[in-house]
Amino acid sequence: MKNCIATYALTQKGAETARKIAKLLQADCYALQRYATKSDIPFDSLKDIVADKFPRYESHVFVAASGIVVRLIAPYLKSKDIDPAVVVVDQNGEFAISLVSGHLGGANELARLLGDKIGAVPVITTATDCSGVPSIDLMARDQGLVIGAIGAIKHINSAMLDGEKVSVYDPDGYLNLTGLNEYFVVIDSVAKLPEFRCGIVVDWQVHDLPERVLTLYPRCLSLGVGCRRGASADEILKLVRSVVVENGLAMDSIFSVGSIDAKKDEVGLLEAAAILGLEPEFFSADELDEIKVANPSDMVMKHMGVAGVCEAAAIKLAGATQILVPKTKSMRVTAAIARKI
Known part of the structure; x- marks a missing residue:
């Protein structure tokens, strides 16, 4: 088909x-x-x-x-x-x-x-179309944002249909609100959200939010992974989830996972990427060696020919100049996160 x-x-x-x-x-x-x-x-x-x-x-x-x-x-x-x-x-x-x-x-x-x-x-x-008010789900889709709890959309639509402005916390400006001042008011702190009937938060960081707040996640975080031969998907996922939670990041904001090409047939890594819904990318040692990492390893240099895998891969994927979350290790896995600017 x-x-x-x-x-x-x-x-x-x-x-x-x-x-x-x-x-x-x-x-x-x-x-x-x-x-x-x-x-x-x-x-x-x-x-x-x-x-x-x-x-x-x-x-x-x-x-x-x-x-x-x-x-x-x-x-x-x-x-x-x-x-x-x-x-x-x-x-x-x-x-x-x-x-x-x-x-x-x-x-x-x-x-x-x-x-x-x-x-x-x-x-x-659909009420928003009939009334001529913006559709927040379409706005999110057009900007490549991941919708958090989809049920919260009804609060946003209801407020706009009632003629009330919706507060928006979007510190990095991912949601295009040009020409929509009639419907939205931009705020500079999540602490101001309770002052409004409902709100929208657009961020790659996790916040403790009121019930009537819709969260939209920009796909701007890249995940770099290094692992020893035979590392299981469970061990990789356990470390990744730990890194995400401990650093207050949104898993939905991760857009890709990468590693060195010597790991492109690593079953555990491929399985972990599939579970996360990500398409893995692999880089040669020469490509990763172009990146100056914050935490170089003599052991990785000895076996892989590069100073570091996870930090370099994350930075490479994001097109960034520095790491957001530096290398974190478990017994057989390393993980790091960079942010696409």
Whole structure:
């Protein structure tokens, strides 16, 4: 499966509309067996095909009644930050209803796109869109920020819909608030957050925050790891998590992990990176040797030909000039963190 959008149809007219949409959006077209053509993927049961395909596509366009779609997809919905976009289109292609994941999933955008492509009227019911106020989840996505507790978004939206300003603590200016003074007020300390109905904190450091505060994490921290041969993923993760917690850092702000290329087949390191959801990067000894580390090691120089691995790798990944958290050691693992400026 190479396409990221799927269309589905239950009637002959619906199949014609779904086929048209699929062609315009480069989508896969699923049609009920008796209405399918050679360009379609036939199915006998929409219930069965949804059960199989729902998590496999980023977006779904159902040319069907919205009630049918709601009942079919309900068992597979998990959270607004991970559910795929779902749009419902009537068989004549007159309306495109954004049904699920309007913001983060992109259903609102997809409904509008269908309006442009087939002349359907986009039907969008998210309150922020209807009221013309900013969508903080879309703002976060556009700035590459990780949303902390997604449930806190409702407090932000509710305040803006009521005409109240939302406080924002963003010491490094990751969230672009240009032209949005009507909705947000910038504060210079988290201590001022309780003065407002709700707030937003954009930071790579962890804070003790009031309940109605949404945390957004910039992906700006790089993790450098060194390890002895055979070090387990558990030992690596234990040290990494300890370093993060003890230094008050946000795990969600780590964007990459790196080491020396002699470790590119180290099973424990690869497993640890996968668990953290990070794609590991590896550097040659010559590349790491270009970096002046804060804590050089004669032992590492003897075995690897460089003064240090974890600090140099972290700095290299971040494009930084100095280390944020210097080398920390366990029995067989070292870890360091740098910050991308």
